[in-house]
Amino acid sequence: MIDFQLTDDQLALQAKAREFALNEVLPVSQHYDQTGEFPREVIAKAHKLGLMNLGVPKKYGGPEYGQLESVLVVEEMAAACAGMTTSIYVNDLGTTPIILGGSEDQKQKWLTPLSKELQFVSFATSEPGMGSDVAGIKTTYSRKGDAFILNGNKFWITNGNHADVFVIFARQQGSERHQGLSAFIVPSDTEGVSTGKPLKKLGHRASDTAAVILRDAKVPAENILGAEGTGFLLAMMTFVKTRPAIGAMATGLARSAMEYAMNYAKQRDAFGKKISSFQAIQTMVADMYARIEAMRLLTWRAAWLVDTRADGNIANVASSCAKLVGSEDAMKIVTDALQIYGGKGYLEQYPIQKLFRDAKLYQIYEGTSQIQQYVISRYLFKEYEPIMKNF
Numbered sequence: 001m002i003d004f005q006l007t008d009d010q011l012a013l014q015a016k017a018r019e020f021a022l023n024e025v026l027p028v029s030q031h032y033d034q035t036g037e038f039p040r041e042v043i044a045k046a047h048k049l050g051l052m053n054l055g056v057p058k059k060y061g062g063p064e065y066g067q068l069e070s071v072l073v074v075e076e077m078a079a080a081c082a083g084m085t086t087s088i089y090v091n092d093l094g095t096t097p098i099i100l101g102g103s104e105d106q107k108q109k110w111l112t113p114l115s116k117e118l119q120f121v122s123f124a125t126s127e128p129g130m131g132s133d134v135a136g137i138k139t140t141y142s143r144k145g146d147a148f149i150l151n152g153n154k155f156w157i158t159n160g161n162h163a164d165v166f167v168i169f170a171r172q173q174g175s176e177r178h179q180g181l182s183a184f185i186v187p188s189d190t191e192g193v194s195t196g197k198p199l200k201k202l203g204h205r206a207s208d209t210a211a212v213i214l215r216d217a218k219v220p221a222e223n224i225l226g227a228e229g230t231g232f233l234l235a236m237m238t239f240v241k242t243r244p245a246i247g248a249m250a251t252g253l254a255r256s257a258m259e260y261a262m263n264y265a266k267q268r269d270a271f272g273k274k275i276s277s278f279q280a281i282q283t284m285v286a287d288m289y290a291r292i293e294a295m296r297l298l299t300w301r302a303a304w305l306v307d308t309r310a311d312g313n314i315a316n317v318a319s320s321c322a323k324l325v326g327s328e329d330a331m332k333i334v335t336d337a338l339q340i341y342g343g344k345g346y347l348e349q350y351p352i353q354k355l356f357r358d359a360k361l362y363q364i365y366e367g368t369s370q371i372q373q374y375v376i377s378r379y380l381f382k383e384y385e386p387i388m389k390n391f
């Protein structure tokens with residue numbers, strides 16, 4: 001039995017997220033894109049509506065949604081503004097290592113406040129010298145009495161300037177590659193922790209991105225997540241859970257690009273006809289719709305696998321497929337949508353250029369498309385069992 005029907009609760013959640021996206025996000029998305037201001041008020045509304053910290057367990061005051069519910073929410077939000085959605089959803093990226101690797105005391109202490117007040121939790125693996133190669137982290141830690149001392153520079157950290165808490169990945173001084181990595185909960189007001197200016201970006205301008213600098217930052221020993229040396233695994237397990245959401249954001253953005261393009265095609269005349277009457281335009285739009293359907297199905301299946309068998313490599317590969325296909329197809333769809341706008345698509349006053357700029361990030365963060373291809377091909381060459389064995 002296979003069933004693609006959402007439950008009443010899931011439909012209600014989807015409707016709530018859609019209403020929030022249409023009424024609170026869409027009307028101000030151009031403003032925040034143009035000014036680069038941080039949309040704290042809009043995010044506060046998402047928080048109040050329970051559309052943030054989606055995976056936090058009920059025991060700690062959260063809604064304890066599965067990934068399937070999360071992908072429903074973020075598809076709707078990203079259809080209205082990709083940048084705001086990134087800044088809202090990144091709390092789930094930040095809290096996932098705590099949910100997966102934290103002790104009972106750590107969960108009580110760091111997760112419980114999140115439902116009561118708006119707090120930002122940022123996730124930091126990347127550094128100026130590495131992003132894809134997580135085992136290449138250079139930020140170090142060393143034990144000193146009842147504390148760990150962290151030193152290094154993190155880069156591209158979403159909500160960095162607004163974070164109350166960072167989950168920082170660092171390596172034991174002198175260690176090499178995967179085995180030396182651990183994760184730490186680091187409050188942003190820790191002495192020795194500072195952030196750089198907001199980084200100016202091509203898109204996702206409503207989302208803050210910043211460097212985080214650690215200079216002899218003293219973190220209580222009790223803030224280490226899990227056993228020492230488990231940081232790499234924790235980072236990878238986190239990505240397995242959160243990558244379907246990037247596929248879903250790409251789906252939402254692509255859906256809006258298609259809708260803008262169709263609307264424009266119905267109004268624009270060329271050669272004495274509406275351009276929507278040209279088969280070349282119809283073919284492009286049909287292709288967009290088919291791809292969006294496929295993107296959504298991949299994200300739903302990956303989310304379902306994560307919810308039902310999160311430890312399996314099957315979920316890992318499905319998660320990478322959802323992100324890879326979602327982000328690549330979103331870029332293709334928004335490129336075609338801009339093409340349908342012709343010269344107007346290239347002007348700032350039309351909305352499609354924002355979607356074009358925003359879409360690009362999906363191919364880069366939480367593992368580039370090439371890293372997703374690496375995850376998938378490693379599975380294919382190491383584990384995949386061919387059906388036709390008699391070559």
Ligand SMILES: Cc1cc2nc3c(=O)[nH]c(=O)nc-3n(C[C@H](O)[C@H](O)[C@H](O)COP(=O)(O)OP(=O)(O)OC[C@H]3O[C@@H](n4cnc5c(N)ncnc54)[C@H](O)[C@@H]3O)c2cc1C
Pocket residue numbers: 090122123124125126129130131132133155156157158159201204209361364365366367368369370371374
């Ligand atoms: C707006 C924004 C927000 C971000 N938010 C966060 C955040 O909150 N927290 C965080 O930790 N990071 C964050 N990142 C960082 C992001 O995850 C990295 O930029 C990304 O992982 C790529 O790393 P890199 O930029 O160092 O590129 P590199 O790793 O240097 O890669 C450069 C190119 O080489 C390719 N490449 C690298 N290795 C391989 C390989 N083995 N095989 C094939 N190709 C390869 C890549 O695909 C890419 O095309 C953010 C980035 C941006 C732009």
